[in-house]
Amino acid sequence: MTKQIDLLSGTHPEKREFKLHKDILWSIIQSQSGTLGKAVLELVMNSIDAGATSVDITLSGKNISVSDDGKGFTNRGEIEQFFETFGTPHTKGDATYGRFRMGRGQIMAFSKNDWQSGKFAMQVDIKNCGLNYNLTTGNAPITA
Ligand SMILES: Nc1ncnc2c1ncn2[C@@H]1O[C@H](COP(=O)(O)OP(=O)(O)OP(=O)(O)O)[C@@H](O)[C@H]1O
């Protein structure tokens, strides 16, 4: 391929942004997935970053439930920025463990999972449904 730069024409080039294809997100999520233990540990680290003072891990048949008493997702904007979007940068000092805003992909790569926080519920099944999820707002808060 040859790249030509016309220095004489005086025409202004159009500034374009490079983009990431959604398929690369799929590759990243799949490649970071390790063991189920690591995926659960990642959830616990997220709980600590959310200010939790307790984290309960419950095994029930083929299900694992991880719940914490941290701040949760408090509004839809947080869900869109931090749950729905992978890679949103952290601000300095806002987390002890969280760095890349990617870690939740580990448990998503493992299995279907349901997230619940206050009035928000997110159902994720990327293996069967691809890179999308169902968001429900307004259901009753979960009680332990
Ligand atoms: N238990 C939780 N309570 C409240 N917010 C959470 C919880 N788990 C995840 N989050 C939010 O979702 C974001 C994404 O979590 P994720 O684990 O993907 O990334 P991270 O922890 O920021 O970085 P890393 O990629 O290093 O794990 C968190 O940064 C936080 O804002």
Ligand SMILES: [Mg+2]
């Ligand atoms: Mg994390």
